[in-house]
Amino acid sequence: MKRLAAFDLDGTLALNKQPLDDEMADLLTRLLDVTMVAIISGGDWPQFEKQVVSRMPARARLDNFIIQPTTGTKLYRHADGQWTRIYADLFTGDESQRIREALTKAVEQAGYANENIWGEQIEDRGSQITFSALGQQAPLEAKDTWDPDHAKRKKLQALLQPLLPGFAINIGGATSIDITREGIDKAYGLKRLSEQTGVALDEMIFFGDAIFPGGNDYPAKHLGLDTVRVRDVAETKSVVGAIAAWLV
Template structure:
């Protein structure tokens, strides 16, 4: 966690979701919800994550217990900012970039081919779909999409263990997929997932969309994420020149939010 980053004049705080505001695919904890409500009273807040809009609503918004007046300060960028939702008397979709049927077919074929090339055999037991069609994004989850929904804390532990052991494999498969799909964007997410979107869509795209739609200069933003390291799915945000703060998990994030509330 960097502590030297200047936070004064912060107007908008961008968070990654999984591993930053919540444990992976887990519900927002009450203490984080409280801290975020304090932040929303003072700043604009955007959340960019790989999960679907439905997942954002379930895991994050429904647990935030936020009065509607403050929800106007909250902006959601699910599926790696391939879609944007804001609150104006209810949640409204501002944009979306769905993948074509042909692109989705190409992704399914590439996944099969790359697994063969890498000699990767998926485990016999997975939880829910492994390759999920998220409309504007296809996501491959090595343990299955529903491992946390089905197993709870045990699922979180399984994902952490898998990540510790298999991150080089995940990064290698992501690189091979990117070669096979040159006109698409392939990103290894924080834990057990690889996300595939249209070309040019990553967290940098998300930051620029936030700048454009909300008219907040990038210099007045700060981006907080758990995967800002090289190859991580937050690293792209750095291309925009946005200030970034790397965190190890939600506990770090709460500390940073408190700093912003004091200094920013």
């Protein structure tokens, strides 16, 4: 039996940058009663507070809950009534500048510089830099129609790779590209999760909507974890509901 269930966030547990709905929060709470739960995603801690932490019911067993922002380059646990950061692997100033310059060049080459933008496109999350093609505040309707087959971001990914040797460039969310140091992806985060919890990788199961080559959930599969690729939040609810009922 699996001792830990790990999840992607956007597109898996919630709509892009939206809070967990009541049903999903309740399902995760039921799962926390019977196993450890981790969420690993590209957003930083403030985004997790808004989307996840603030939505969990008071009865949730937060001691069983682990949050891994910025593709697992940070890890938070709950103890003594508060969340504490356990580790953080941060970029240097030079690394951040190189990534910003490469993004500007690649976006121009791809022809995406003149898109309608809502908010900042480039967000430095300390240990990860995320490019959101339509901006951080873009409406869901615009995001859902911009790159549904990932073709636009695969083009941008291909342009960035020769510009950023030594970095990992992955597709995430609905319009995003996540950039971390090479070797730092969800596989890295899941290995750190194993170290922190004492749960072996073969005792984990991972759920995500981007478990395909180039997707930011794919490293979990490449690592050898049992994985479940979900189409959307509704399918995650069905799967988690069945697992929670079976484990009780």
